[in-house]
Structures are given as structure tokens and as C-alpha cells.
Amino acid sequence: MKEAEIRRLLAANLLCVFTIVLTAVVPAFILDGFTILGTHLAWLCICSVCVSTLNIILHLVLKPNLTPKRSSFAHKISRFLKCCIYFFMSCILFHAIIVLYGAPLIESVTETFLFAVLLSTFTTLQCLCMLGPNIQAWIRVFSKNGAMSIWESSLQITTICSILGAWFGAFPIPLDWDRPWQVWPISCSLGATFGYMAGLIIAPLWIHWNRKQLTYKSR
């Protein structure tokens, strides 16, 4: 049972990684003059949209969490709306945090905001898919020993990895190498993406490695 789930997780995560790689490669054939560095904003949009759709589809197909008890249509709609609101709020929150960490306040608002959207796609959207608009559950998952399934462990790892990646991505910005990828927010978003991908790959491996130690409490 556990092995099978880990395999499913691995497959899902590899699919995510593959999608991100595709978003970097495929649009170059369709759109003229598309490069990740040159038309970074376009790539940011494409990447966030693709990753979010894939996540939603995966969530619908795999159904990692237990279905809620009441599932009337109106309830689903309200849940969906709540999710949307949460996502938007998280975008704004990320924007504020990024500005607090030193992004320009007035110039290049679009770039900052798209970067915030990307970050929320990598972190908040996953949480929303997995846990629903339920802050209590989020706090539980992100506290010590709070994960209750391998999906939630994977969620922890990927989220932390993407945020750390974004943070490390900011390191080369002040250096004077004059490289095109040092422009705000390219290095950060690339860092976040690489962190996310690394998290996706690390998570199943780590869970596999520690499967003896990992014992999940039931609710």
C-alpha cells in the first residue's frame, strides 16, 4: 500500500517537473522570440498557469485526501470560491513580503506581482488542492510532526524548498557580473522554480528512504 502510494507520488511529481521543463521549451516553437530570460514575464505566466492546471487535474484524478462528508453542489461552489479568494490573498501577501525583503516598491510592480503569483502557485495552490481552504489544517501540516500522509510530507518539502530557492535566488542580484539573469526577478523566480523541482524530486526519495521511521498518526 505504502510502496504503491510512494510510486504514485513519484509519478505525479515527475509529471510536474516534466511540465515545468516543457513550459520552458515548447513555447519557443509556438511563439516568436520566446526565451526564458528575454520574455520572462510571458514565461512566468505560462509556467504558473500550466503548473496550476496540472496540479488541479492531478488533485482531481488522484484524490489524495479523503473526500469531505458533505458534498453538495453549493458547498463545492463555496469551497471553490473560497479557494480563489485565498489564492489571491496569498498572492498579495507574498507581494508584500517580497517588497519587505527588498524588492522595489514602485518600479516593476508587474514583475514583482507575477513572481508572487508564481510563488503562490508553487506553495499556496498546492496547499489549497491538498487541504482545502482550512487554515487549521495548514497550521497542523506545517507544524512539527504534523504531516499525516506521504502527500502532506511531500507538500511540506516542496513548499519549503521553493521558498528557500527563491531566497537563495536573490543572492546573486547585487553582484556585478552583468549577466542577463541577474535582473530582478529572474534569478529569484528561477531559484524558486529550481527549488520547487528539487523539492518534487527529493520528496518521494526522502519518504522512500525514511519510510520505516515515518509513522503517520490517524486523525
Added chain:
Amino acid sequence: FLLTRIELASSSSCSDPFVPPSWERQSLPPGSCWAPQRFSKAVLVIIDALRFEFAHFNPAKASPRPYENKLSFLHHLVTSQPRHARLYRFRADPPTATMQRIKGLTTGSLPTFIDVGSNFATYAIQEDNLLAQLVQNGRRVIFMGDDTWEGLFPKKFFRSYFFPSFNVKDLHTVDDGILQHLYPTVDSGEWDMLIAHFLGVDHCGHKHGPDHAEMAKKLTQMNEMLRSLVEHLGNDTLLLVAGDHGMTETGDHGGDSEKEVNAALFVYSKTPLFGTGPPEEPEAVAQVNLVPTVALLLGVPIPYSNIGEVMAELFSGDGDAVSAALQQLLVYHINAKQVDRFLHAYSLVAQDLPAEQLQRLQDLFSGAVEEHAQLLAQVQGLTLVPPELESRLGSLIGRFQLYLREARAVCTQSWARFHPLRMVGGCTLIAASCLLCYMASELATASDSFYRSCLLYPLLWGLVVAVLLGLAYAFTQNGLDLLLVSSWAAAASQLGFFWYWWGRHPKRARLAGRKLHWDGRLTVPEGPKQQLLGFSSYRREIWYLLCLVAMLLVCVRLSGFFHQCREEIPQCRPSLFLSPLASLRNTRAKNLFYLLCVALLAGLVCAVRSWLRHYGNLNSSDPLVLFVRWGFPLVVLCIACYWAVASSADDSLGKLQELVQVAVVAFPWAVYGLASVGLLLLLCNPMTVFAKDTRESAGSIVTPYLGVPSSEVDFLHVIPQIYRRMQESQKSCLERGGCKATVAAYGLGSVYSAALVIALTLLGFLLMLLHSERLSLAFLLLFLEAFVLLHIHTRARGLAGDAEPFSVPWYAVISWLLAASQFFYSTGHQPIFPAIHWNAAFVGFHLDHSTNLLPAVLVGANTFASHILFAVSCPLLLLWPFVCEMPSSQRKKPKKEPREELQEVEEHMMEMRLRESPEKFSTALLQLGLKYLFVLGTQLLACVCAAMILRRHLMVWKVFAPKFLFESLGFVVSSICLLLGISLVMRVDCAVSTWFSQLQLR
């Protein structure tokens, strides 16, 4: 104590206090000074980083590398006109950075990093130099090329064409610009000295390295330039082509490797220069030799501080051998006299030239001069026949040469030398001190006797070793090197410490080793945030903490607005807030900012006062409290007046000018006076405790005291601050049979922090006065951030449920220090010399300082303001959690009956808890100080290592060395202030204990 004895590791740079040039003309032939002028004009073409291999032409080479055999024109000149042209190896002295080389090429001395005699604020050369001599003698100097010269020689040039030099990627702007102006200028003839500084070769080296096709192109361009330049020259013109330094295989320079110091020099004129043909292998000449040579050839005096030697063969002229030799002898004589005078003047002001060598040089010189005089007399008397004369002339020239070379060697040895051994020694010393700090802070929980043994004996050891070394030096009659002695002493004392440590606690050592790993994990700067994730149960606390962290982030972000710029970042704009208000044109904005600043000051005072009142420290009628009540607003008033006067437009006040002059001086003095009075009061009587003693007057005041104040005091002053000494008084109560006689002390709970806060506020006022007006915003941020940090620390600790209340965790210390260095930048400073705020020296003074000490203190206080504030307030990290215990108990308070205070006392002890266990308190203070010093020392160590490893780096004199200097100064300032802060706390402690004993006596 042990740690402040850190040796500054880089002995590479020496102080260079040159006496100002006091040049008197001596008896000179008309038209030229010192020596007859040989050329009326000279063209100096400096090709940056022209390595000797670039200029050397070897026709035998079959497959030249990109940089070889490109300057074929020079070779052509040398071979076709051997008496007109010659190529030399041009030995540059390290450091081979362009600016230092330009200084060397014009002053003829060995510029080191800090020229103490000069003004730090500008880079301009203050010493006597070739250009100054030329200008002084009425020559027209035209310059084109690298704009470094503009900073070095402001307003010296008759005409100049500067081009930006900073962009290393740009190979062509400077060169093309020069080429555009060069030939028209040469043809116009309105010049006596023309300097053209080409940068393309150097930039090409930095960008591509020497082994690149671009380099070939660049050198070919230079070749063409020289070819057409020679065509434009007249007969009375001397052409000098020089490289200021070489480059390594990677195209860098700055160090002292063979390839970097090996540049090329090419001399040419259309009239014959040399008596003989060129030697097989090009001769090597030192770079400083160019200065006296050019000076004498052009007939101007040699710059005062030159230590170069004339290139004699250029003076041989076209006469016979004897007259040539006589001529050479003459210039050697002049040169030697000048060098001797310089050495003499230099040794009067500085001791770093070894005395016995100077003596030897002196002997050499006087001997040579005497013989010269004899020889001249004999020549005039025609008593000598040519062959003998020739040999004697030759030997005399040899003696002069020897003298000049030895003089230069002595100077070089003592000025331009890195001491790798000493550097490594200094580094290990710092590292060992850091380690010691760390271990000591880890062991602080050990017994007290441990301290006595471990710290006292090593100190004794150090003293003994120092005395022994001193005696040894005295016996051997060597020069006493104080630095070495002190460092040996420090090393010995540390060895002693480690010895004791190993002997006494061999087991602990292993423990500490293991702890090291464990702590490495903890010391993540994001400490507070890590803890956030851990504890979901304390939701409310977490929200509070999150808000605090957000506030901290906001503070950090806002403080970014106050940054100063480095000159390496051209697109950076310095913050608006740095310039003084007086420079603002817009009166409305000025008034607005002024009001804002004053309001901020007032707000700060109000905040401090309300804080003190909250903790009940403002109730007594002691002089200190009175000062806090009335003195603070007065200080603020003074500062506000000073700012108003200083920022008002100069001419607007008209008749009041004299009054303004007085006020500009008077107000700062008032602030200084008030602040020092406050600090003195604080030292004399640091207790801000108001004691109500109801024992004696129990009968009469009983009813009003129990009735009214108990409610009033409850609400206004919040009873929890009252620490009642229940143990004794309760006993006495019981004895007397009533509970009414108690001693109520207001504000005892926060005695220590109150004193510290008052001191901090005073210091803050002083420092604000020294900064420009609008930086008070930054100071407000500083105080706010410190406050927030303290709160975060307290909260995080409350969450973690720390078992050890007497130790401050590492993350708190590190974040404290990070904040200190952050506000170093945020108060508008940068670790470079032009960024120092020099006007701080003139706050309250009128451009006249009798000594150098006072302005140095003022400027230092300005520069290290944040270091001072944070170091003094360091003990607050320990005290704050105790102070903040109050709010938690406050909630319980109202429910309880006043009579039940007995139990509450245990909760409301706050800082009095520290009194309970005095040993623990002192060790905790010591531990905190050691931790702080450890983190500081680590920072310093990193800087020292960077400066040591990168001592060959291109930017070392611009970036790493100043950073190192600032960092070490900051270290010293911080340690002193830390000591002051801790001693203040100790003073309060003493006062509290005397107070208690008095209370018990009563």
C-alpha cells in the same frame, strides 16, 4: 579584556607622514632650475599595463603570441637610431594599482595605502610632485585620458581632456578620445608637457586577458599611434612611453609578482640622447627613477619626497667622455642631496626607518660629497690628467649610485612590504581569541574559581612574557618592536589559558567540541522565525510574534532609504536624507522636514518617559529623575534650536548674523553640557527607585495611604512594578502585629534597564546632534528596531520555555550584532574614506581645533554611532525578559486582593530576580559580553582573512583594506562600549545593594 589585545594583521601599509614640501630655490642657472634644461618639451605617453613583453620586439620569434611583436615601431627606432632611442625594463613597485602607480610616477616616492599627512576626504596628491613643480615653474601641462588624474591633480592642468576610466568592459572610449585630441594639440604647440594616458590595453587585459586577439588589435593601434605621434614631434621634444605596471597571465594586476611589476619604458628624442649604443639586454630601471630624470631634463626641481635615482646616461649629451661624466656627476650630486634632505626630514617625523641604516647612508653620502668637492676643485685647478680623472669620476659616480640605491632599498624595505608571517600570526591570534571567547562563554556556568584561575594566571603569564621580551630586546639593543611584544604577550597569555583549560577540564573539552556542532545549527540568523514554526499551540503569542517580525522587516526595509553610495556603483543615488537641511532649496519642504524631525525627537522623549513611568521609575524626586523629567525636553529644545539655526539660510537673517554665529556654537555646547551632566548624575546615583517607607509613620498616614493610593497607584502606576521587600517587612509586620508597615519601592523591578535606557537616550541625543538633521529618522528606526528585537527575543524565549533564564541565546546576540552593522550603513556610512561625515567635527566649533583629538572623537562617534548604541545596550538583552515578565502577571493582578500580595511578590520580582543570585548574574553578564565579543571577533576575522587573501586584488586598496580598517576600529569601539555598558550595570548593582543595606539598617 583578553580580546581587545588584537594585533592589526596587515603590516603591509605603513603610515606615511611626509612633511609638507617647503621648497626654496637654490642658486640655479637662469632659465632652468637645478640643472640646465635639456628639453623644452616632453610628451609622456602612459599605456596602462604595458608589460615589457608587449613592447619588446624579437624578430627571431617565428610564431609570436597575440601580445608579442606588436610594437614594431619602437624596435624600428631603437635599431635605426641607437643614440636617439632606448627601451628599458621599467620596474614598478607594488602595489601595482593604477592610482598608486600614478602617484609613484609623479611624486617619485613609494605611495602606500594611507598617506597620513594628506586629507582623507579627497584623493588629491598633497605631496610635492612633478606636475606641481612644472606648474610652479610656469610650464603648461596638458593632460588627456584616464580621469583618475583629475582626482589626483585637481586644477593643475593647463588644459585637459578626461575620459571615464571605471568601466573596464569599455576598451575604446578613452583611447579614441585621446587620439581625437592628441595630434591637433601636439601641432598647436601650446604646451610644455603633454601627458596622454591610454587605458585600452589594461581594460583589454581585464576583460580578455593578454593572450587574446583583442590585445593584438589594441597593441597594433598603439603602434600606429606612436608612429604618427613621432612624426608630429619637434626636435626639442622628449618622448617617453611608459607602462605604469604589467599584468599577470589572467590580465590582472595589483600585486608584486614578476609579471605585474615588469613594465616597459621607451625613451626617444630627435636629438641624440645617448653617448653610447644600447646594451644587448635592455637595462632595468625603477619606476621612481623617471621623476628626477624628467624633472632635471626639463629643468625643474626634483620633487621633495622623491627617492628615485636619475638615469644618468640621458644626461651624457654629445660632448666627450669627461664632460659627459662631469655632467652626470652633477646630476647625481643634486639627486643625492635631495634624497638626503628628504631622508633627514622624514626621519625627524617618523621612526619607521631603521636608525643604523640611516647612519650608514649618511656616512656614504657625506663621503661621496666630500670627494666630489675635492674632485671639482682639482678639475678646476686642472691638476688631473684625463685617464686618472676618468677613473675617479667613474668611481665617484659609482658611490653616488650606491648611495641612491641603498637609500631606495631602505625605504622600500620599510614601506612596501607585506609580512605574510605576521599576517598569519595576527589571523591566528584573532582566531584563537575568538575560540577563547567561545569556550569561555560556554563554560560560564562553571564555578567562579575557574574564572579566577583561568583568566588571572594567563594575564600574569602574558605580563611576564612581555617583560622578559622587553628585557631581551633591551639587552640586545635591538629596536623595540612594541607590536611584536604585545602580540607575543597576548599569545603567551592565551597559551596559558589553554594550558589551564586543558589541565583542568579535559573532559569538558570534548563536550564543548560536541556542543560546537550543536550550536552551529542554532546560529541561523533567522532564529526567531524558525521558532515560529514549532509551536502552534500558543496561537496568540505567535500572532504577536508575527506582527513583531513584520515590524522588524518594515524597519529593515525603511532603513534602506538612508544608504550612502559607493563610487563603484555608478547608477546608485545617495539618499536624499543625507544632505543637511541647509542645502534644501524648497523652503516648504525644509520646514516640513524640520518639523518632522523635531516631532520625532519629542516623540522619542515622550516614549522614553512613558516607558519609565510605566515601570514606575519616574516617581522619586532624585536629581536623576528630575533630569529625566526636565532635562530631556531641554536637550530636545536645544537640538531643535541648533537645527533651526544651522539650517536657516545664511543671508536671510541679516543683522542677526553675529547672534547666529554665537548660537551655532552655543546650542551644541548646551547639549554636550546637559548630556554630560545627565551621564554624571547617572553615574553618581543610578537608582530610579522611589521608596515609600511607611514604618515610622504608620499611625498617621495609615488611612489615606491604604485608601486612596492603593486604588490610584493601582491604576496609574500599576502595582506590579512595586516590589515589596516582604521578607523583612513582613516579619516586622508580624512582630508588630499589623500588616500596615511596609516599604513600598516603586520601579525597583526595572532599575537596571531604566538606567541603561536613560544612558542610551542621552547618547542617542548626542549622536543625533552629530549627524545631519534628517538622519534622526534613521535613529528613530534604530531605537524602534532595537525595541522590536528585544521583544521578539523575549517572546521567542517565552515560547521556547527556556530553562536557563540567565543565558542569552546565540541567535539573539547575532541578530543584535547584525542590526548594529545594518545601522552602520543606514545612518549614511560606508566603509570608504570619502564617505566619512567630516562636518561632524565642526558641530559646536568654529573651524578651529587646537588638538586633533577632539575632532577625531567627534567624527569617530559619528561614524560608529550604531556600534556604540548597540554595544552599550547589549546588557538589555539579558535584562529585558525579566522586565517583560510583568505583563503576564498583570492580568492576574486585578482579581487578587491587595492583602494577598505576599504570593505575588514571587511573580513580580522582575529584575530583582537577578539580585537573588548575584554570582549567576555576574557570570551571565560576562557570558553575554563574551558572546558578543565572539561574534564581533568572527566578523573581524572574516574581514582580516579577506584582506589577507585578496592582498593582490585589483581593488584591495579601495575595498578590502578600508573595510578591514573600519571593521577593526568598529571592533575596538564596540568592545569599549560593551565594557562601559556592563560597568554601568555593575554600578547600578552596587547602588542597589547599598540601598538595600541602608534599608535594612533603618
